[in-house]
Amino acid sequence: MREALYLAVAYLRFHRWRTSVLVVALALILSVPILTRMVLTASEAQLSARAAATPLMVGARGSALDLMMNGLYFTDDRPEMISMAESERVWDSDLAISVPLHVLYRAGGEPIVGTTLDYFDFRGLEIAKGRGLTVLGEAVLGANAAARLGVAPGETLISDPENLFDLTGAYPLEMTVVGHLKPTQTADDDAIFVDLKTAWVIQGLGHGHNDVVEEGMAVESDAPGITANAALTQFTRITPRNIDTFHFHGAPETYPISAVIAVPPDARNAAILRGRYLAADEQAQIVVPETVVEGLLATVFRIGAILDGVYLIVGLATLLAIALAFFLSLRLRDAEMRTAFHLGCHRFTVMRLLAAEIGIIVIAAGLLALTFLSAMSVVTNDLAIWILTSAD
């Protein structure tokens, strides 16, 4: 067998490009289905863990899945906004802690999550560098967002413009990054956390500007309001000098949020709270993320099973193509085989030689697939989070 291996290696080395293509093709057939399974399993684990860690979520009636994906993974599935009154309703019920979320805008492509300090306690988020949020206009970056954006504490970050042609729309706000969070291997790593009020400022519900009367920009000053002329400009950055000029118009309870995470102390309180959202004319819905995830996972498993079937068919077709290429190459090697027989070679020796060639290719492909999968296993979790957070 040693001589057969020697000849096989010599043949494969001489035809190194053909051999490489065969090895890579076979490695892909072996590794892609396994990698898909790994990513699906990691996604399942991510979904389940995050959902299990989020007892209840209140949001506008509509797609429970969109609400959950936006509230847990800060995706672009934007549910209808609800008012801040829904958060206060949860607080006032004394049945659960209420953590409001405002997920609508992005900065540098990363989601801006407006929330309260309760969110940091609820998720167990810790500061790795800098400090936490204290005043309006500050931002704390998740670990991955910090790495991708490359913005250190003390530097600034501008929210992405929503619509350049909408003069009444949200204007970009320059925020000061005050800290980076420790990695958590969750969607929080990809987020930019700001205070809820900062999110409302981005939305245009709060603003800061010079004193209209002092600066002589008032056109009309009839009660109850003052009309300013066109020289009035709004601040696009919140600084210690202008922070006092920032103010909000309207009642705070009417300000929009995308969801409320409700954290009841026990199952009894959770059941009572859920019961309060059952009325037919109720404008909000309360969902149990774990239940929503179960439905989603059932779909994912079905897709996974279909993918397995597809991979099986494609894999078999590719193997057949490789086998065909191999047997065609045998015809090209007729002269070599004839020489071997003329010299006195036993036909089993030729079979051993071919078996050795196939064995080497299969082993090389297996090792390549193993190396590829080992390398990918390091980033499988990140890949799963990326898939979940980039889902539209």
Add this chain to the structure above:
Amino acid sequence: MIAVSDLGFTYPGGAFHLTIPALQVAQGERLAIVGPSGTGKTTLLNLLSGIVEVESGVVDIAGSRVDRMSATERRAFRIRQIGFVFQNFELVEYLTVRDNILYPYRLSDVLRLDREVRSRAEALAGAVGLADKLGRYPQALSQGEKQRVAICRALITQPRLLLADEATGNLDPANKGAILDLLFAQAKAHDATLIAVTHDHELLPRFDRVVDFLDFRAAADA
């Protein structure tokens, strides 16, 4: 000593029938076989070496009855006892000159490749002027060099019978003489019998004996 008698062979389809009433070749003799194309010269070499199975008659090589051997026995006999120089060299493209010379040892279950064999391969390559080309592939060799590699491969097992089928057919006149010198020298060095099929009548005086295939045809007809 090679003894052939009443040898008969018909190719599948019956288009060609070879008959050799008698042929004897002494050990160490250098025999040339000539004759028009299609008279069965290559077939005779194939029958002697056991590449083709004998239909009728006797083929005795140094006491071994090739005509009575099974296919497996013929293969084992061929790789141990016979060196074959093919007309088109039949070198393996993916093996270096060294490995082409050692090819019978790589293929065989009965031959053992050891240090002595490797040294012999290098000595043979040195003797034919290929010492500095042992690491090259056949595609980088000239026709004459390829033929010399084929001769080294035929000699590496130290066969008692050396068969050469148009061994000089693809070579220029200068190379023809050199290759024949080499075959004679190596056959003599290993006390091997040499049977060479050739169309080159200029080379015939150098052989101990020449057999014309037309004589076999005439004898068979008679």
